[in-house]
Amino acid sequence: MTDVIVVDDVTFAYDERPAVERVSMTVEEGEFLGLVGPNGSGKTTLLLLMLGVLEPDSGSIELFGQPVESFEDGYRIGYVAQRTGDGHSHMPVTVEEVVTMGRFAHIGIGRLREADREAVHEAMQTVGITDLAGRRLNELSGGQRQRAFIARALASEADLLALDEPAVGVDAESRDAFYNLLDELNDDGITVVLIEHDIGVVTDRVDMVACINRTLFHHGDPESFLESDTLTAAYGRTSRVVQHDH
Amino acid sequence: MPGDLRRRVIHASLGLVAILAVVMVAFIVSYWLRDFAGFATVYDILMASGRAFDDLTGMNALRHSFIWHSLATGVFIGIAAPLIGTYLVHREMALIGETLAHTAFAGVAIGLLFASATDWHISLLLAALIIAIIGAFGVEWMAQRSKTFGDVPIAIMLTGSFAVGTIIISAGDGLSAINIDSYLFGNIAFVTLDGARLMTVLGILVMAVIAVVHKPLMFITFDQQAATVARFNVRGYNILLIVLTAIVVVGAMQILGVILVAAMLVVPVAAATQIARSFNETILLSVIFGQASILGGFFLSLEFALPAGGSIVVVSIAIYLAAILLSGRSLVPIAAH
Numbered sequence: 001m002t003d004v005i006v007v008d009d010v011t012f013a014y015d016e017r018p019a020v021e022r023v024s025m026t027v028e029e030g031e032f033l034g035l036v037g038p039n040g041s042g043k044t045t046l047l048l049l050m051l052g053v054l055e056p057d058s059g060s061i062e063l064f065g066q067p068v069e070s071f072e073d074g075y076r077i078g079y080v081a082q083r084t085g086d087g088h089s090h091m092p093v094t095v096e097e098v099v100t101m102g103r104f105a106h107i108g109i110g111r112l113r114e115a116d117r118e119a120v121h122e123a124m125q126t127v128g129i130t131d132l133a134g135r136r137l138n139e140l141s142g143g144q145r146q147r148a149f150i151a152r153a154l155a156s157e158a159d160l161l162a163l164d165e166p167a168v169g170v171d172a173e174s175r176d177a178f179y180n181l182l183d184e185l186n187d188d189g190i191t192v193v194l195i196e197h198d199i200g201v202v203t204d205r206v207d208m209v210a211c212i213n214r215t216l217f218h219h220g221d222p223e224s225f226l227e228s229d230t231l232t233a234a235y236g237r238t239s240r241v242v243q244h245d246h
Numbered sequence: 247m248p249g250d251l252r253r254r255v256i257h258a259s260l261g262l263v264a265i266l267a268v269v270m271v272a273f274i275v276s277y278w279l280r281d282f283a284g285f286a287t288v289y290d291i292l293m294a295s296g297r298a299f300d301d302l303t304g305m306n307a308l309r310h311s312f313i314w315h316s317l318a319t320g321v322f323i324g325i326a327a328p329l330i331g332t333y334l335v336h337r338e339m340a341l342i343g344e345t346l347a348h349t350a351f352a353g354v355a356i357g358l359l360f361a362s363a364t365d366w367h368i369s370l371l372l373a374a375l376i377i378a379i380i381g382a383f384g385v386e387w388m389a390q391r392s393k394t395f396g397d398v399p400i401a402i403m404l405t406g407s408f409a410v411g412t413i414i415i416s417a418g419d420g421l422s423a424i425n426i427d428s429y430l431f432g433n434i435a436f437v438t439l440d441g442a443r444l445m446t447v448l449g450i451l452v453m454a455v456i457a458v459v460h461k462p463l464m465f466i467t468f469d470q471q472a473a474t475v476a477r478f479n480v481r482g483y484n485i486l487l488i489v490l491t492a493i494v495v496v497g498a499m500q501i502l503g504v505i506l507v508a509a510m511l512v513v514p515v516a517a518a519t520q521i522a523r524s525f526n527e528t529i530l531l532s533v534i535f536g537q538a539s540i541l542g543g544f545f546l547s548l549e550f551a552l553p554a555g556g557s558i559v560v561v562s563i564a565i566y567l568a569a570i571l572l573s574g575r576s577l578v579p580i581a582a583h
Binding site for chain 1: 472475478
């Protein structure tokens with residue numbers, strides 16, 4: 001197994017406020033990693049560091065075997081940011097336009113070719129949104145919007161899916177369907193890094209759990225995570241943790 | 247409207263805009279080079295058709311070459327401003343145009359001061375352009391260091407540069423015969439030869455640049471973080487967008503004036519967003535609405551001797567209101583920063 005992401009002793013602070021401290025971990029090819037932690041624990045920051053959006057204050061990160069700061073193959077990563085399901089944007093962009101953006105990392109400022117259009121249609125078909133292609137994104141439900149974002153990642157033929165709380169604003173039924181889709185994509189060999197506040201979803205579906213609260217509290221399979229006292233240690237004794245059976 | 251008919255109407259309207267743009271380029275170039283035989287013929291044909299238009303409509307407009315120059319400036323504002331504005335509005339940066347217009351005003355004042363102090367007459371529009379671009383970087387610099395909301399640096403730059411402009415103009419009163427009111431409120435008759443040529447060149451430049459970088463700009467506008475992850479040079483594109491905005495604002499200032507310049511960046515886009523079915527259609531519709539506003543405003547201004555800037559903006563807002571009624575959708579908020 002090759003390593004997709006290698007985080008080595010990474011520390012990052014916003015101004016003087018430390019967000020991630022001395023974290024080291026590895027994500028292997030084909031892995032489904034759940035990244036959990038209480039609110040404000042640095043999950044999103046760690047993900048953005050992994051993807052090279054933020055630069056660590058110290059330590060180093062490798063993406064697909066290259067130092068993240070010189071990594072250029074943007075099309076290999078499909079990223080779905082936090083709150084994309086809210087539809088807060090009034091931008092009149094259609095589902096097809098969003099999915100087509102997945103090809104932009106390949107073509108840059110060049111023209112879309114037939115192969116690009118095919119990849120877009122195939123991606124929409126895979127997630128089941130072909131019939132929504134011409135609809136404005138901000139007129140769709142949260143679940144449909146999330147599918148469009150996943151299709152964008154698929155259209156770019158990404159090897160790594162990085163998702164930051166993708167199910168926020170999505171109803172329960174679409175949420176299950178969405179996570180089933182993630183499972184299928186992972187079975188096809190796509191590496192998935194998922195930030196999720198619902199511990200139940202994470203432990204049910206992922207291969208590995210990384211629990212952080214500024215520092216890495218646990219990194220291992222879901223069973224060892226649940227058996228350990230990481231939850232109490234990372235979340236504190238009084239916090240309420242969302243954990244339920246599916 | 248059925249999709250096919252809708253597409254045809256949009257394409258036909260764009261075709262008219264394109265023809266208009268080509269005629270305006272033909273006029274600007276043939277007037278410029280009318281000492282040469284071939285160009286003189288083109289110029290004569292255009293002026294003759296202008297007179298014929300006037301006779302037909304009973305107007306007193308296109309028989310004068312200065313009106314042609316103003317119209318050419320207007321036509322390219324009507325294309326370039328909504329084109330850039332589509333990205334700005336959907337990045338919630340609607341007011342950046344207004345800010346840069348005020349910075350450009352300070353640029354005009356500084357240009358005047360420079361000219362009177364050194365006897366070296368630089369183009370005031372060029373001075374405005376340089377200062378507007380510096381102002382654009384200033385806003386970005388402040389926004390990165392400010393501990394307040396994103397629109398606070400914009401408000402500070404907007405008022406601050408205007409303040410500096412008024413101080414310089416007031417201190418240098420009597421040094422120059424330039425009519426400051428024309429910069430503030432715009433004026434059809436005030437478009438200079440250089441101004442019209444500048445706007446034509448800038449308009450074509452903006453169209454060419456947007457044709458090349460539309461995809462990354464659209465991606466960044468929609469999802470800046472995903473574009474960063476996809477390894478687009480987001481900072482570079484942001485700077486490009488803001489420089490293009492400064493260019494359009496300075497060109498448009500001649501007719502619309504400092505105070506109204508932002509309208510052409512924002513209102514046609516808001517109207518287009520109301521009824522467009524996609525982002526690409528929004529761009530096309532906003533250019534069509536922008537052009538309709540310019541032509542409608544010009545007509546009102548010439549026919550009823552009204553200020554051009556005000557007339558253009560009023561027509562554009564009328565189109566926006568019509569778009570709201572047509573769409574039945576809720577109001578598209580015109581973002582405030």
